[in-house]
Amino acid sequence: QVQVVESGGGLVQLGGSLRLSCAASGNVFYIYSMGWYRQPPGKQRELVAVVTSGGSTNYSDSVKGRFTISKFNSAKTVHLQMNNLKPEDTGVYYCNVRRDPADFRYSEYDYEYWGQGTQVTVSP
Secondary structure (H helix, E strand, O other): OEEEEEEOOEEEEOOOOEEEEEEEEEOOOOEEEEEEEEEOOOOOOEEEEEEEOOOOEEEOOOOOOOEEEOOOOOOOEEEEEEOOOOHHHOEEEEEEEEEOOOOHHHOOOOOEEEOOOEEEEEEO
8 A cells, every 4th residue: 555645735826836745655665656636626637747766757838847846766755846836726736656557567556546635726
């Protein structure tokens, strides 16, 4: 089992900054990627940013240049620095951890785990 805990959400004004943190614990030795997704009010969950154990990153076009996801090491902690926040960044932010589907050594383990979510609200 893997436990995923997020922290750092809150209320901020237009143009402000927030830093989200995610910590994965338990049986985490096989974790390949850690990432952030968000669910705006009334909309579906969407990718924000993801980083792999090799350091490769992928960002949503809407956050490129404003958000930065940190690398993670054996401690399996990742941060999301969010700058120049906009009202459209409002939503519940979820941390996601996954194994590598192409690595069959770990295929017996669950593919992914999610945190409980943390609210980010950006006021105009």
